Amino acid sequence: MGNSDSTTGPPSFEDPFVGDDVEQRIYGTMLQTRSPTTASVIAERVDCDPKTARKYLGWFADLGIVTKHDGRPATYERNDAYFEWRRVNQLAATRSLDELRERIRVLTATIKTYEQTYDAVTPAEVDALAAAERDQERTVDDTYGDLADWQSAREERTRLERARQQRAGSEPESVSS
Template sequence: MGSGPSCESPPVENPFTEDSVEARLYETIAQLQSPRTVSEIAARADCDRQTVREYLQSFVSLGVVIKHRNEPPTYERNDAYFEWDTVKTLAHEHSLAEIEEHAQTLLERIQEYQDRYDAETPDDVADTTAESAEADLAGWRAARSELRRYEQARQIRLSKSENSA
């Protein structure tokens, strides 16, 4: 499948007017953890099935959802779209200095985990240790994921600086 659920997904900001059909569908899609039919999405969003079907086609075109052509067709959120949207928002809402400062904080946090567990990544931690350190490993993975987003936002900011110079 294209996206699949992710415990590392960032919070999603809804770009549509509050309480519009688009907003309800977008919010519903953002919360999907697995593929759903039009009927299931319509029930969750409290919308007419035909209206949902029409908007889902637009959302597929925009890359917000992935359509699976089973019978009946199912739709799932495209985590890559939401990830990229988060990166663009970070780059837009924060200065280069703020992005770099937060990235440095994340790098330090990751280094602390690496030192504590004598491992390069959470996946390198021994299974016996992993069971007792589940919360740390989840925090470590989250910090690595967040750092990737901040590094991408930094690249956007740097390219904007170069283009305006």
């Protein structure tokens, strides 16, 4: 018997939700969906009845996990704001104020270095081709990598700052005598 018949290990890329129930398959499919999609298309992808898909998608819409767009037919898409909110809450719940502050300091230093390197406030202000031509030691790919890392650092710092504020607001103030 070949290794391909083994039930241990990760699922195939063709059907990553094969062992999950219908709810989990719909949820997983919505996580991967990047544009408004009908319940019928989702049902086809997860191999369930469209009525079942509509039921779960309606429930996910009520929870804020997906956004329902009215129309004929209605479409559903992943609500990125929900997942951002969830990530901030997770950070606030699992990291101490000191951990959050330290990571914000590190990211701020990283961002400042990119700002100085590229003489810009945001990565969007940088012409990657022109920057690579000015700095002969860096390739265009290096520059694009820097810009992506810089943008990621900015987004992570914003997320951590929101978590820090949330965490600070939930902790009692220390009283000095």
